[in-house]
Amino acid sequence: MYISDTISNLRVSAYKIPTDYPESDGTLEWDSTILVWVEIEALGTTGVGYTYAHQATAYYIEDKLKSLLIGQNPMEIPAMWQKMLNIVRNDGTAGISCAAISAVDNALWDLKAKILNLPLATLLGMVRPDMPLYGSGGFTSYPDRRLQEQFTGWLDKGIKAMKMKIGREPDKDFARAQAAKAVMGGAELMIDANGAFTPRIAVATATKFAELGVCYFEEPVSSDNLQGLHFIRQQAPAAMQIAAGEYGYSLWYFAEMLKQQAVDILQADATRCCGITGFLKVGYLCESHQTLFSSHCAPSIHLHAAVALNSFYLAEYFHDHVRIENLLFDGVQQPINGVLKPDLTRPGIGIELKYADAESYKIL
Numbered sequence: 001m002y003i004s005d006t007i008s009n010l011r012v013s014a015y016k017i018p019t020d021y022p023e024s025d026g027t028l029e030w031d032s033t034i035l036v037w038v039e040i041e042a043l044g045t046t047g048v049g050y051t052y053a054h055q056a057t058a059y060y061i062e063d064k065l066k067s068l069l070i071g072q073n074p075m076e077i078p079a080m081w082q083k084m085l086n087i088v089r090n091d092g093t094a095g096i097s098c099a100a101i102s103a104v105d106n107a108l109w110d111l112k113a114k115i116l117n118l119p120l121a122t123l124l125g126m127v128r129p130d131m132p133l134y135g136s137g138g139f140t141s142y143p144d145r146r147l148q149e150q151f152t153g154w155l156d157k158g159i160k161a162m163k164m165k166i167g168r169e170p171d172k173d174f175a176r177a178q179a180a181k182a183v184m185g186g187a188e189l190m191i192d193a194n195g196a197f198t199p200r201i202a203v204a205t206a207t208k209f210a211e212l213g214v215c216y217f218e219e220p221v222s223s224d225n226l227q228g229l230h231f232i233r234q235q236a237p238a239a240m241q242i243a244a245g246e247y248g249y250s251l252w253y254f255a256e257m258l259k260q261q262a263v264d265i266l267q268a269d270a271t272r273c274c275g276i277t278g279f280l281k282v283g284y285l286c287e288s289h290q291t292l293f294s295s296h297c298a299p300s301i302h303l304h305a306a307v308a309l310n311s312f313y314l315a316e317y318f319h320d321h322v323r324i325e326n327l328l329f330d331g332v333q334q335p336i337n338g339v340l341k342p343d344l345t346r347p348g349i350g351i352e353l354k355y356a357d358a359e360s361y362k363i364l
Helices: 056-069 077-085 095-115 120-125 142-155 171-179 199-212 226-235 251-259 275-289 297-307 319-328 355-361
Strands: 009-024 029-042 045-052 131-137 162-166 188-192 217-218 239-242 267-268 294-296 312-318
Touching: 009 045, 009 056, 009 355, 029 056, 029 199, 029 319, 056 095, 056 251, 077 095, 077 294, 095 120, 095 275, 095 297, 120 171, 120 297, 131 142, 131 171, 131 188, 131 297, 131 319, 142 162, 142 171, 162 217, 171 188, 171 199, 199 226, 217 355, 226 239, 226 251, 226 294, 239 297, 239 312, 251 267, 267 275, 267 312, 297 312, 297 319, 312 319, 319 355
Parallel strands: 131 162, 131 312, 162 188, 188 217, 217 239, 239 267, 267 294, 294 312
Antiparallel strands: 009 029, 029 045
16 A cells, blocks of 8 residues: 655644652752643644653754655655654754654654554554553652552552662662562562762662662663763672663664663663654664663553564653653553553554643643
């Protein structure tokens, strides 16, 4: 089947959603999250996609990418993806430019699958029935009671691994982790420093937390410090898996992470790494290196791509994005026994924006 009709329009909007409690990690504090939403029209069909990024991303899409896509064949995603990368060259292939490409690319995949009346997982080719989850939150701003309530809530959804933030007040972290373990039953505790430590302090931290059975340590140092990550992998307890990659934007960065043996688990985010196209490429790269692959945040955008990757390991079920997606999207899948399954009765990625509910958060 050859489809010759072209993309006729692109619309973009942005929504600012306050957190439900002050949030912080080892290196940052925040009180809101911005969702940038894209709609692309062709053949009487609308594809939707999104990213979590500054509202400037919406202006960038409107100014830089919209005119590039109008008139293009919606089936030819690889060609459009490369054109978008080419046109942002002088602005840099990172940050806002890649978040913009991500939102558009995600909408293009949704559009193509809808035109073909297929769930995106079916279009991509499923290799597994579901996407396993770990609960993610446990912010350093949480008192112990709130931390425990969040973790028991994930247990109720059948989620058997849970991650907490550390590094803002290192002298309090171990006690916080003990409080979390007290309500977790046999679930696995994971930690994330968001780059708060030096390599040697990170090794000492990994050794201490291994006493609690922790065997996953995310971003013990900045994800830009590949040599530091490699050092930690070499020096940490043997069972401690080192994870990083959520701030990766280009395929070349992920290739360098693997070349330098910086991680046991490589993460990527389809709202940053140039969309589902980029996410799939990183997944194939991990497969070629026999390295586990994990998605960062935004579970609704990752679900259909994750079940199409042999290298996929575990998805981050991040508190902020889960709350936003349940608040603003129709079609969000809910955990059953700790996994998400794509809805194969809906075409595309299976979600739509609830415009009336979103209106009060709209900033663009």
